[in-house]
Amino acid sequence: MDYRIALIPGDGIGPEVIEQTVRVLDKIGNKYGHRFLFTGVPAGGCAIDGTGECLPAKTIEVCRESDAVLLGAVGGPKWDHLPGKERPEMALLGLRGALGLFANLRPAILFEQLADACPLKPELVSGGLDIVVVRELTGGIYFGEKDTVQTADGMEAYDVERYSEMEVRRIAKVAFDMAMKRNRRVTSVDKANVLESSRLWRRVVTEVAADYPEVELNHFYVDNAAMQLVREPKQFDVIVTSNIFGDILSDEASQVTGSIGMLPSASLATGNFGMYEPVHGSAPDIAGKDLANPMATILSAAMMLRYTFGLLEEADAVEAAVGSVLSAGYRTADIAKEGEDIIGTKRCGDLIVDAI
Ligand code: NAD
Secondary structure, three states, rough: OEEEEEEEEEEOOOHHHHHHHHHHHHHOOOOOOOHHEEOOOOOOHHHHHHHHOOOOOHHHHHHHHHEEEEEEOOHHHHHHOOOOOHOOHHHHHOOOHHHHOEEEEEEEEEHHHHHHOOOOOOHHHHOOOEEEEEEEOOOHOOOOOOEEEEOOOOEEEEEEEOOHHHHHHHHHHHHHHHHOOOOOEEEEEEEEOHHHHHHHHHHHHHHHHOOOOOOEEEEHHHHHHHHHHHOOOOOOOOOEOOOOHHHHHHHHHHHHOOOHHHEEEEEOOOOOOEEEEEEEOHHHHHHHHOOOOOOHHHHHHHHHHHOOOOOHHHHHHHHHHHHHHHHOEEHHHHHHHHOOOOOHHHHHHHHHHHHO
């Protein structure tokens, strides 16, 4: 079968990690009899240089015509002097809005082979970790009414947290559907002891749970969830939460896994469409030096195979290949311990392609 993928290499190490990921997908295509049809489009700093805009209309058009988007990273010091609204990173917000990406999936997977990179005690993470944070991406306080006003007592600023039943219901469904494909546990995180919006959140998530009798649901207040993530991370399977709580908890959960070079992510729209990208940025300090770890992007492609294309066996094959390269002791600089041999971006790609 044919799958159309809009490819946005972006800036810094983006093109390097995307190049290796395309090789991995081509190998999967050959082995399993699929064709991945890539259309490269600019976004970010390189798009500003080429077209004057960080997100050209043509890029959005190609993304909309594709089955999925695979993105490297955008931004870098060359564009840091630009005012906020003209910066390369605005392309990410633009893509989320234009493509209706309302659900952000951030798996926090600790490969057993990299257990040393985890800052927690070994007994807390023995056997590895596999949590996914499902974050609502287009609502809540980041998009609510906001202002800074002059009052008799000085300046006052406010940001409004607001959620509709529809927004909570659709993100909850993403989380429960995901739990059905995993360990069938959902933890909904809110602050229902204080916030009205959280009380609505909790009620709607509980209603959605009734459609998934096989999934166990529990509710945590966000302060407790933040604590439990470092106290007993293995109790979690799928965590579903609002935009702001998800922003914070997904970073916390990912740090438990050690290296930013290993962390994939997905942003999903209604239906199967999604945009897949590594959690890391464009790493300008190592760009062009063959030092970047391509695994986060390759694992993002595995998520694309699983969640957008429904190619579960192929997704497992990519993840298993990454695991076997780690098991064989190969490490890029970001995950190497002192004294370990270091491989570059291309060699890492070669090894994963060979392992498939
Ligand atoms: P960063 O993630 O780019 O880099 C942080 C550190 O991690 C650096 O030392 C870098 O060398 C290292 N690192 C990151 N990815 C790596 C990889 N794959 N392999 C090995 N080492 C890796 O974050 P930053 O330095 O804060 O940001 C750099 C630029 O990226 C900025 O312009 C920022 O705005 C942008 N950014 C983009 C995205 C995105 O495109 N989604 C996300 C975050 C930051």
